[in-house]
Amino acid sequence: MAIEILSNLVSMLLYIVPILYFLPFKLRHFQKAILFLLIFFNILLIxxxxxxxxxxxxxxxxxxxxxxxxxxxxxxxxxxxxxxxFCVVLDNLLSVLMQALGISIDWIKQNQLIYLTVFLILQNVLCPPIAYALKRFLKKVKLNFPPKLMIMILTNLFSCLMIFLFNIVIGEYIGYTTKILAFNCILFSCYFIFSTYLIVNMIQAYMDKAQMELREDSYQKLQLYTTQIEQMYSSLRSFKHDYFNVMLSMSGYIDAEDMPGLKEYFYQEIIPRNQKLSEGTGKFNSFIHIKNPTLKGLLSSKLNYAHELGIKIELEVSEDISDIHMDIIDLSRILGVFLDNAIEGSLETEMPLLQLAVIKETTATAFIISNTFIDKHIPYSSLRKMNISTKGANRGFGLYSAHKILAAYDNAFLDTEMSEDRFTQRLKITTPDRKDIRND
Known part of the structure; x- marks a missing residue:
């Protein structure tokens, strides 16, 4: 009786151990207890x-x-x-291994507790490295995972599951021999491993394509930034050529000792030209401190777009920004979402304003994005959810996607502040303790 109870408990652990290892999130203690009871109850039914x-x-x-x-x-x-x-495949492989060592199926049935204990030990040896590799892989793909691909993976898993269950249930019903069942299970395991390999390669191909598209987009943004710099240089050359004529025009007022006329000419003609030149060139000066071309291209294109829409831009980058401890693709996607939302939010106000500051600290880099907005009394925690947005139906994927990416980084911290007319996001990326987070 005691051996039977122990066998049931070990069987329960065999199901729950890989789930706890492979889940992309941690369960609380009471959630583990409920899962324990569900599996234990179902094992008794089986x-x-x-x-x-x-x-x-x-x-x-x-x-x-x-x-x-x-x-x-x-x-x-x-x-x-x-x-x-995974349990099914491991069970088949362990059975084949034990038979290869001369241990019969009958012995396994008679000493089930020993077999289950060996199975459990093997699980705890294999699950940690597999879970580590799986979570690293999921961290890389993150939101690059299209829903259609996820559905295809789920369909493949259920196909494998149905094939296995059909094989076992029908085999028991019509009287398959143990050897036939074992052979079928080996074939099933091979199919599962091969199909998993194909899906992993398909995901990798999709990731490579997504990264190539992002690099192309980054290159286009960098080209735009280069064009803007060239336009700024042309403006400076034009001002240099006009400078002599401006001085000559002012000398006429000076020679005539017409100070009121000179004052009027200075404020009506010279000052507006100076402001226009400052607006055309000053807003890009700080970008020389951003050393990553992908990030520089993204920020410059977003701010230039906002400027063309009539939004007042305030930019501060006072120190060189080079080493950022986050994958540059992830960072670009997060900042792109925040800036897009800031542009849309500020355009709804009478005096649109967008402020961006990139601050280099001793052990961190901070990105601060602030914009004017109209408070619609929607809690920020709700805006993080999919399909929840201030912009109407079928919107609201941006912040949800950004927060999914941020959840994969232990060294990234986001602080959001909503006042009467100002919406501010502060993203701080610190030097990570883990070696697996790096700026590619």
Whole structure:
């Protein structure tokens, strides 16, 4: 009796261990307790009532529970199904290995607790490195993951699951021999590994394509920045050529000792030209401190676009910005979302203003984006959710996407402040403790 209870408990652990390792988020203690009870109850059903077909009920209840406690439902379901299939593949491989060592299936059935214990130890050896590699991979793809690709992955996992369950259930019903079942399980394992390999390569190809598109976009923004610098230089040359004529025109007033006329000419003609020149050149001066061409191109193009829309721009970059401890693609996407929202928000006000400051600190780099806006009394926590936006229906993916990216970085901190007429986002990126976060 005691051995049977221990076997049930170990069986429960075999299902729950890979789920806890592979989930992209951590469960709280009471959530683990509920998951423990769900799996334990379903294992009792499988063992004493429903047989292997009860695995469908097990997966359904666990998938439903996990999807209810986390917003990334598709990823959560994929993790649960993938964890179960991992157990299946590992079980098949371990059985084949033990038979190769001369241990029969009958011995395994008679000493089930020993087999399950070996299985559990093997799981705890294999799961940590696999989970580490999986989370690093997910951190790289992040939001580059299109929903269609996620659905395709989920479909593949369920196909593998149905093939396995159909093989086991039908085999038990019509009387497959143990060797035939083992052979089918090996074929299933090979199919699962091969299809997983194909999907990983497909994801990698999609990531490479997305990065290439982003690099192309960054190059175009850098070209735009170069064009703007050339225009600024042309303006300076034009001013240099006009300078002599301006001095001659002023000398006429001086020779005639017409100080009132000179004063009027100075304020009506010279000052406006100087302001126009300052607006055309000054707003780009600070960009010389930003050493990353991708980031420089993004910020300059966004601010130039805002300037063309009639938004007043205030820019501050006082020190050289080079080493930023975040993937430059992720940083560009986050700042792009924040600046797009700042531009749209400021355009709704009577006096649109956008302020950007990039501040180099001892152990961090801070990006501060502030804009005028009209307070619509929507909590910022709500704006982070998908499809929630101040801009109407079918909008609201920007902030949701930005916060998903930020969630992958332990060294990135976002502070948001909403006052009566000002919306401010402060993003601070510190020097990371972990070596796996780097600025590519």
């Amino acid at each position: 063992k004493y009532l429903s047989g292997n077909i009860g695995a469908i009920l097990l997966l359904f209840t666990v998938c439903t529970y996990i999807s209810l406690i986390h917003s990334e439902r598709l990823l959560s379901i994929c993790t649960v199904v993938g964890s179960y299939l």
